[in-house]
Amino acid sequence: MKIKKIMVVLGMLASIGMVLAACGGNSDGDQAAEGNKQITVSSKNFTENVILAHMMAELIEAKTDIKVTRTVNLGGSNVVWNALKNNEVQLFPDYTGTIVANYYQEETGTSEESLSKTRELLKADNLAFLEPFGMNNTYTLAVTKETADQYNLKTFSDLAKVSDEMTLGVEFEFLDRDDGYPGIQKLYDMNFKDSKGMDHGIMYQAIEKGETDVTNAYATDAQIIVHNLVILEDDKQFFPPYDGGPVIRxxxxxxxxxxxxxxxxxxGQITDAEMQELNAQVDMEGLKEDDVARDFLVKKGLIEG
Structure with a gap:
């Protein structure tokens, strides 16, 4: 008799447990359904890319009900690219030149041609490149303001005319790559009095001290502001465009x-100069990338403060 009662009690407890489990399961299912509207935004491991990723995440959070997970500073170009293709992340900021030349080993062309080719190549992999941000983080040549004023330099062609009076100080690989000094020499007939290879950080110290007259740089590099350099126009478009924009599955x-x-x-909201300034706020002033991104969006009137 006692055994029967025990069995009945156990049966009742089991039934209650099943009901509770079912209710719990439905609750979890409802929560999963509600929380299923989500996206992971990522970035490469340098300041500019992190800032741009935060901008995109902030906008999505402010303008939609999609939950955003941010995995910034994930790694280099190929790391984030593979994560996107494997659906580990769904969105990150990238550059047309990187996509066309690095991922697909194709020729770039003008900004318009590169954008068109970028979209064509990505489409085959079920990816998309949305509207460009406006900035072009391409290679360029830069001089001090004093040198620009002295020789009235505005373009690479202007520089070529007086290059034999100047010393070039660039990253080591820039001296030997076909898309570096050798290619510029050929296209612009630009031949410097002397050329020196050095580490990226030393380049800026050298030009500031007057040890060199011309350096290579990225168009949106914060160091351009810090050292008050003038970017020259690549008037024959030697360097491929690196127009930034969202890449999404x-x-x-x-x-x-x-x-x-x-x-x-x-x-079109971010100019090269604005991107330089945003990078400088992080690299030189020590502000956090997400704060810089949010403040910029507020300033542009894209989100509320």
């Missing part, structure tokens, strides 16, 4: 089409 866009309109709010 097409299946993510299909699932959340509202993301495209939201991210396109950044179209």
């Amino acid at each position: 097409q299946d993510t866009l299909d699932q959340y089409p509202e993301i495209e309109d939201v991210l396109n709010l950044l179209k």
